[in-house]
Amino acid sequence: MSVNNLIDLDTPVSPALSAPVRPGRVFVLPLVVFALFALVPLLALYGPQSFILALVTRIMILALAAMSLDLLIGYGAMISFGHAAFVGLGAYSVAILSSHGINDGFVQLAVALAVSFLFALFTGAISLRTKGVYFIMITLAFGQMLYFLGTSLAAYGGDDGLTLASRSTLFGSRILKNDIVLYYVVFGFLLGAYLLLRGIVASRFGRVLRGIRENPVRMEAIGFAPYRYQLTAYVIAGMIAGVSGCLLANQTEFVSPAFTTWQRSGDLIFVIVLGGLGSLHGAIIGAAVFSLLADILSHYTEHWALIFGPILILVVLYARGGIGGLLGSKP
């Protein structure tokens, strides 16, 4: 019984650990991914521009949230089933401040970061006392708590959600109203978070985290306190997901408790498994494939979930290592 193991140790999780990868190759795929994202607004000129921009902006926001969850699941073996809660916190920070006339993007971002920090610190400190399936369930419970809090906020739309009066302002200007500007702001956040997470993963902190994933008892025996490292990772991941919530509220100009349901958390897990666990650019690719798949299928039939569900099952059963694995970033 592997109740104490969050993830089977034989699951290939990290390219860095599972095989010697030639140094140059590690950078090729992410470079291609980011170059593509940077060029999308140019390519969009030749198609339905606003549709493409909106879709790819959403993909990047999803990727941001997914990457942060990958820090927990892929590198830390902490299967959080309540990660959408942080997206909701970020989104509601923007919406609630905006409904009180505070539209400054920096203030909203600061509040979102602070709220996500506190919520992650509080819930993480409690959740990390438990292990295995209990951890999955307690994170899910905290996510549900936030969902029900959202539905009961009658002053902010309750169940129906809340439409933003306007997008955030930067230095007092409404420059984010321009979809291309919003696109590059999101792009900047994604790139920044990618570099930050990459740095974290490669640092001593990241190595300890991966060590805890592989064998918490041994890490403790050689003098590391797993709890502190895991909690720090949990807080970092929560704050990054909070940022993605800020961006999501700006993109959709609408927030609702539906952002925080456990099904959304399930989607996030699906995205990173689809892209390949323990690979940051994998999470980005997973987000793109997930969104495009949902979008394309929904064009063909309103019952697209009939196809989507089985794909999910097949990916789990037969495509271990996800798309990242298929693309050869893993042996």
Place this chain on the structure above:
Amino acid sequence: MTLTLALVQILNGLQFGLILFLIAAGLTLVFGVMDFINLAHGVQYMVGAYFVAAFTAMTGSFLLGLALALPTALAFGLLLEVLIFRHLYDRSHLDQVLATFGVIIFLNQAVKFVWGAAPLNVPIPDALSGTIEITDGMLYPVYRLVIIAVGLAVGLALYFVVNKTRLGMLVRAGASNAAMVSALGVNIRFLFTIVFGVGAMLAGFAGAMVAPILSVEPGMGDNVLILAFVVIVIGGIGSIRGAFIAALLIGLVDTLGRFFAPTLLRVLLDPATASQTGRAIAPMLIYILMAAVLFFRPSGLFPSKQ
């Protein structure tokens, strides 16, 4: 008002708790014996409700519909086990969570495809409709009392089977240490198939029982699933006794919390704020309870594993 109303709320809480127990019993044993997280357990409940709606419409009788729905729910559960779940036992929890999440996505859409997105209504059978006067001036729907009685009866039967029969002994042993039971020559896969089938049928039965008082709709299993997980985690995974106590606890806390939280808060706050805060806190109460229980007892109240 208070005493009579409180009694009604307690009965409602009891009824809700017993339904949760029917769902959680299968979930906790499946997890206990095979270490398998089955998120698709909630759709068994939904499918049970849809089956009873379909068969009742077909035959014109709720009882006949129920009699047909139960074996169908059992067969459907076993079909899922053979097609999908069987391939997941040796996989990580993450894989199990994801694949069964895919089953939920698929089946929620499938019932929409087959029966339409609009909620279905199942009429309460004539013999069980109407109300009964429990105390002076307190009327209570007969059908809800029937649910309570049936829930208690099934709970007792399950208790008897699990604690007094050889099969139950194996299940309990399997939940504590599956590897050891297997080493002693018991076919743990076959044992599990029985547990899984019965669990799926119980969840379907719960769905069928509540079909006449709730609307039957796609996704109706999702929130119940989460509550069932709260129940088994509070109760201690693999423990029927834990699931029973935790289910009643959750049923009562949820129902009474929604009813009393605004009233209680009025002691501390002004009425308007109290009712607003109360309404906000009430749905969160069980999750707060769960977090508190896990904080003090990280393996639940009655852990069956050592």
